[in-house]
Structure formats: C-alpha cells, structure tokens
Amino acid sequence: MxxxxxxxxxxxxxxxxxxxxxxxxxxxxxxxxxxxxxxxxxxxxxxxxxMKVLLLLFTITLASGVTRFDGEQVLRVIPQDELQLQELAKLEMTDFRLDFWKSASGLFRPVDVRVPKNLLTYVKKLLDSTGMNHTVMIDDLQQLINNQTSTSITNxxxxxxxxxxxxxxxxxxxxxxxxxxxxxxxxxxxxxxxxxxxxxxxxxxxxxxxxxxxxxxxxxxxxxxxxxxxxxxxxxxxxxxxxxxxxxxxxxxxxxxxxxxxxxxxxxxxxxxxxxxxxxxxxxxxxxxxxxxxxxxxxxxxxxxxxxxxxxxxxxxxxxxxxxxxxxxxxxxxxxxxxxxxxxxxxxxxxxxxxxxxxxxxxxxxxxxx
Ligand SMILES: [Zn+2]
Missing domain, CATH: 3.40.630.10 (Zn peptidases)
Structure with missing residues (x-):
C-alpha cells in the first residue's frame, strides 16, 4: 500500500x-x-x-488544557499568477503557525488558510504586499466550534x-x-x-x-x-x-x-x-x-x-x-x-x-x- x-x-x-x-x-x-x-x-x-467541519493546529491552550481558537480567522486567497502560487506554497511549507486547509494547487484555485489571532495583521500585510487579495471566510473559529460542540455532546x-x-x-x-x-x-x-x-x-x-x-x-x-x-x-x-x-x-x-x-x-x-x-x-x-x-x-x-x-x-x-x-x-x-x-x-x-x-x-x- x-x-x-x-x-x-x-x-x-x-x-x-x-x-x-x-x-x-x-x-x-x-x-x-x-x-x-x-x-x-x-x-x-x-x-x-x-454540521460543520473545522480544522487545525497551533493555538492558545488555556489552563483547562483545552485548546481554544478565539479570534482566529480563515482567509481565502486566489493566486492570480505563478509567483503568487509559489509564494503561497512556500508559506505553507515554511510557516507552521499557519494552517492551510486548502493548499495552493493551481492558478485561480482558492487557497484557504487558518491564521492565529496574533498573526492576522502580519499575514494580511504580507498578502497585501505581494498583491494578493483575500477574503475572510470564517471570522471567529471558536464561535463555530462552540456551536458544534454544544450539539454533539450526548451519551x-x-x-x-x-x-x-x-x-x-x-x-x-x-x-x-x-x-x-x-x-x-x-x-x-x-x-x-x-x-x-x-x-x-x-x-x-x-x-x-x-x-x-x-x-x-x-x-x-x-x-x-x-x-x-x-x-x-x-x-x-x-x-x-x-x-x-x-x-x-x-x-x-x-x-x-x-x-x-x-x-x-x-x-x-x-x-x-x-x-x-x-x-x-x-x-x-x-x-x-x-x-x-x-x-x-x-x-x-x-x-x-x-x-x-x-x-x-x-x-x-x-x-x-x-x-x-x-x-x-x-x-x-x-x-x-x-x-x-x-x-x-x-x-x-x-x-x-x-x-x-x-x-x-x-x-x-x-x-x-x-
Ligand atoms: Zn485529510
């Protein structure tokens, strides 16, 4: 296999x-x-x-031991040329603080990335500086997780x-x-x-x-x-x-x-x-x-x-x-x-x-x- x-x-x-x-x-x-x-x-x-599926990684872990995602966002970027495509692929492989839900796979194909709250300003500036427009797909990840958890916990x-x-x-x-x-x-x-x-x-x-x-x-x-x-x-x-x-x-x-x-x-x-x-x-x-x-x-x-x-x-x-x-x-x-x-x-x-x-x-x- x-x-x-x-x-x-x-x-x-x-x-x-x-x-x-x-x-x-x-x-x-x-x-x-x-x-x-x-x-x-x-x-x-x-x-x-x-139901909603939510994904991923580096985050804030509170004293309870449960990781929270307050204020984290999922951004969507659509690469318009080869250079942007390469930049996004490089970012995914080098910056493990970012969580790519959808990898850079081709021109004009959406790339979705979860960004921790403390990196939002940095990442948005980075995208702007390379001419990549973005949209906010999820405004607050923890909110979605809260909604999901409340309907899933039964015996x-x-x-x-x-x-x-x-x-x-x-x-x-x-x-x-x-x-x-x-x-x-x-x-x-x-x-x-x-x-x-x-x-x-x-x-x-x-x-x-x-x-x-x-x-x-x-x-x-x-x-x-x-x-x-x-x-x-x-x-x-x-x-x-x-x-x-x-x-x-x-x-x-x-x-x-x-x-x-x-x-x-x-x-x-x-x-x-x-x-x-x-x-x-x-x-x-x-x-x-x-x-x-x-x-x-x-x-x-x-x-x-x-x-x-x-x-x-x-x-x-x-x-x-x-x-x-x-x-x-x-x-x-x-x-x-x-x-x-x-x-x-x-x-x-x-x-x-x-x-x-x-x-x-x-x-x-x-x-x-x-
Ligand atoms: Zn998978």
Missing part, C-alpha cells in the same frame, strides 16, 4: 458525496479515483448537512450529530449484531494509545466477491468523514432486500468501511484540541504526532510531506513508524486480495483526486474508473 497507493475523495462540507472537482494534482491530499463508487454513493447524503449515537469514538464503536457493534448475515466486524489493530481500530465488512455472503475499501478519518479532525461512512453503512444495510439496486450491489460487491483510522487523534479532538490532525505518538523535538497520511511506505518523504516534527504534515521518523498505518497496511496485505478499489476519504477541499500523491500523471486504470 502506498501513501496514496489509494484513491482519495475529498468531501465537501455541506454535501459530502458531491464531488464537484476531479483533479489531477500533486497537492498534499493525494490520489486516485473510483468514479464507480462516486456514482454509487452520490445520492445518499447523510442527514448532517448542517448516545445519533445520525444527526457527530459521535464520539465510543459511540461509533458501539454503533458498529450494533450493526454487526443486527445484520449478522450481511456484516463482519473487523479489528484492524490497536493504536499507539492502545485503542482498538474497527472496520466493518458490508455485503451479502459469497465467495471471491470484489471489494471496495473505504478508509476514513486518517486525519482526526475531519469529523464529517466518519459521519458520512456510518450513514452509508446504514443505507446499504437498510436497503438490502428492500431496494433492488442495493440488494444487487451487496450481492455482488463487499464494502469495507473503516470510519476512524486515527483513533487517538480523534479522541484528542474531542477532549483537547478540536483541530488536531496527526497521530499522538512522540514527542519528537517537543512536538507530538505524525501525519499518518504521509507515513506510508511509498515515496516516503517526497515533496508535500514535512521532515519537521512540529509540522502538521510531518511524515514521521520512518515509513510506517505509526502503528495505525502499519496495522492497516498489514491487514490489507493479508486480507485484501479481493480489494479492487481503495478510497481514502477526507474532508475539505471538494476534490476528487485521481493521481497518486507523488505525481500528476493519471493512474493506468483511469479510464476504467469512469
């Missing part, structure tokens, strides 16, 4: 399965498509359209809210109990902090069925990914035997859903820092975590990944240094002979990315995926 030896979908916030761009890019979020699956799942948007799983690690696991077990002939609960491995990582197979029993693997939330702050995958599990299971198209699909194909890959990071987003993205290993040089999406043993350390442990795109000390990526790779290598498509599902950016992360060339089976 590769960094992006996988297909990746970048969900939209308001309409998670609506892929509005399919792009060949070497942007940080990687990879190739499976348009087949896109068509399959497109209509089934979760009932969470009002029970609910498809109309975000759910905790424990609630998600309980729901996966409930699916497995209720639909025993259509599911298999799978323990992929355990995390750095010894949390179980669960996936579920969904499909009617059969031999040598082709399979599609959907990897979710390798970046822990991308909450809408697990919410979306869980909704699609429900949709498939409830549709079997009642809808011909779903029944036929599940008779012919197996789906493997892994709603939360980076479980330690996910718990951390609930307890301490809503915008945490990496794993929780370390510290190295005083900084915790590795970007697990840049920790695969394929083109490890290529451009797009950082060697700085304090960066949000830190690739780790070595390929597969993270037990989460190593466990997942092992599982797929041992059990995935029928997996025909592997999709890594992310949020933000609204992109469907076809090439592997280290190239802008289309994959050899690009046409077949249409």
């Amino acid at each position: 590769s960094t992006c030896g996988t297909n990746q979908i970048i969900l939209t916030l308001a309409d998670p399965w609506r892929v509005i761009e399919r792009r060949c890019s070497t942007s940080h979020e990687t990879c190739s498509p499976c348009r087949y699956l896109s068509k399959l799942l497109y209509p089934y948007t979760p009932g969470i359209s009002t 029970e799983f609910d498809f109309d809210k975000y759910n905790s690690y424990e609630e998600i696991n309980a729901q996966l077990k409930e699916f497995a109990d209720k639909y025993q002939s259509l599911t298999t609960l799978i323990k992929i491995g355990a995390s750095h902090e010894s949390r179980d990582i669960y996936a579920i197979r969904v499909g009617n029993s059969g031999t040598d069925k082709p399979a599609i693997f959907l990897e979710g939330q390798i970046h822990s702050r991308e909450w809408i990914v697990s919410a979306t995958l869980l909704y699609n599990i429900k949709f498939l299971l409830e549709g079997y035997g009642t809808e011909d198209r779903i029944t036929k699909l599940m008779d012919e194909v197996d789906f493997y859903f892994l709603p939360v890959t980076n479980v330690d990071g996910y718990v951390y987003t609930w307890t301490t820092n809503r915008l945490w993205r990496k794993t929780r290993s370390g510290p190295i040089d005083g900084c915790y975590g590795v970007d697990p999406n840049r920790n695969w043993d394929d083109h490890f350390g290529d451009p797009g990944a950082s060697d700085n442990p304090c960066s949000d795109t830190y690739h780790g000390p070595s390929a597969f240094s993270e037990v989460e990526t190593k466990s997942l790779s092992n599982w797929v290598l041992e059990n995935g002979k029928n997996i025909k498509a592997y999709l890594a599902v992310h949020s933000y950016s609204e992109m469907w990315m076809s090439p592997y992360g280290w190239t802008s060339d289309l994959p050899p089976d690009y046409e077949d995926q249409d």
Whole structure:
C-alpha cells in the first residue's frame, strides 16, 4: 500500500458525496479515483448537512488544557499568477503557525488558510504586499466550534450529530449484531494509545466477491468523514432486500468501511484540541504526532510531506513508524486480495483526486474508473 497507493475523495462540507472537482494534482491530499463508487454513493447524503467541519493546529491552550481558537480567522486567497502560487506554497511549507486547509494547487484555485489571532495583521500585510487579495471566510473559529460542540455532546449515537469514538464503536457493534448475515466486524489493530481500530465488512455472503475499501478519518479532525461512512453503512444495510439496486450491489460487491483510522487523534479532538490532525505518538523535538497520511511506505518523504516534527504534515521518523498505518497496511496485505478499489476519504477541499500523491500523471486504470 502506498501513501496514496489509494484513491482519495475529498468531501465537501455541506454535501459530502458531491464531488464537484476531479483533479489531477500533486497537492498534499493525494490520489486516485473510483468514479464507480462516486456514482454509487452520490445520492445518499447523510442527514448532517448542517454540521460543520473545522480544522487545525497551533493555538492558545488555556489552563483547562483545552485548546481554544478565539479570534482566529480563515482567509481565502486566489493566486492570480505563478509567483503568487509559489509564494503561497512556500508559506505553507515554511510557516507552521499557519494552517492551510486548502493548499495552493493551481492558478485561480482558492487557497484557504487558518491564521492565529496574533498573526492576522502580519499575514494580511504580507498578502497585501505581494498583491494578493483575500477574503475572510470564517471570522471567529471558536464561535463555530462552540456551536458544534454544544450539539454533539450526548451519551448516545445519533445520525444527526457527530459521535464520539465510543459511540461509533458501539454503533458498529450494533450493526454487526443486527445484520449478522450481511456484516463482519473487523479489528484492524490497536493504536499507539492502545485503542482498538474497527472496520466493518458490508455485503451479502459469497465467495471471491470484489471489494471496495473505504478508509476514513486518517486525519482526526475531519469529523464529517466518519459521519458520512456510518450513514452509508446504514443505507446499504437498510436497503438490502428492500431496494433492488442495493440488494444487487451487496450481492455482488463487499464494502469495507473503516470510519476512524486515527483513533487517538480523534479522541484528542474531542477532549483537547478540536483541530488536531496527526497521530499522538512522540514527542519528537517537543512536538507530538505524525501525519499518518504521509507515513506510508511509498515515496516516503517526497515533496508535500514535512521532515519537521512540529509540522502538521510531518511524515514521521520512518515509513510506517505509526502503528495505525502499519496495522492497516498489514491487514490489507493479508486480507485484501479481493480489494479492487481503495478510497481514502477526507474532508475539505471538494476534490476528487485521481493521481497518486507523488505525481500528476493519471493512474493506468483511469479510464476504467469512469
Ligand atoms: Zn485529510
């Protein structure tokens, strides 16, 4: 398995399965498509359209230990020429105080960056000095987080809210109990902090069925990914035997859903820092975590990944240094002979990315995926 030896979908916030761009890019979020699956799942948007996904990193941590984002803003810049494009890309790779939600990926394509309050004046002046206009997309990040948190904290799983690690696991077990002939609960491995990582197979029993693997939330702050995958599990299971198209699909194909890959990071987003993205290993040089999406043993350390442990795109000390990526790779290598498509599902950016992360060339089976 590769960094992006996988297909990746970048969900939209308001309409998670609506892929509005399919792009060949070497942007940080990687990879190739499976348009087949896109068509399959497109209509089934979760009932969470009002939820908001918020992202990222350096911030103010109060005595309570909970990181706050008061007064932080998300700015949007649209590069108008090559020089601006290069400046933005350089800024992302060199100034770790800034949190790029959408990387510089091409001329006239929006770049979204979260800016800590104490850097707002500096960054706005910097943009002005290089002739880059900006707009304020989010005026006060903490306000949005407050709104989200107030609607998510309950003790029970609910498809109309975000759910905790424990609630998600309980729901996966409930699916497995209720639909025993259509599911298999799978323990992929355990995390750095010894949390179980669960996936579920969904499909009617059969031999040598082709399979599609959907990897979710390798970046822990991308909450809408697990919410979306869980909704699609429900949709498939409830549709079997009642809808011909779903029944036929599940008779012919197996789906493997892994709603939360980076479980330690996910718990951390609930307890301490809503915008945490990496794993929780370390510290190295005083900084915790590795970007697990840049920790695969394929083109490890290529451009797009950082060697700085304090960066949000830190690739780790070595390929597969993270037990989460190593466990997942092992599982797929041992059990995935029928997996025909592997999709890594992310949020933000609204992109469907076809090439592997280290190239802008289309994959050899690009046409077949249409
Ligand atoms: Zn991501």
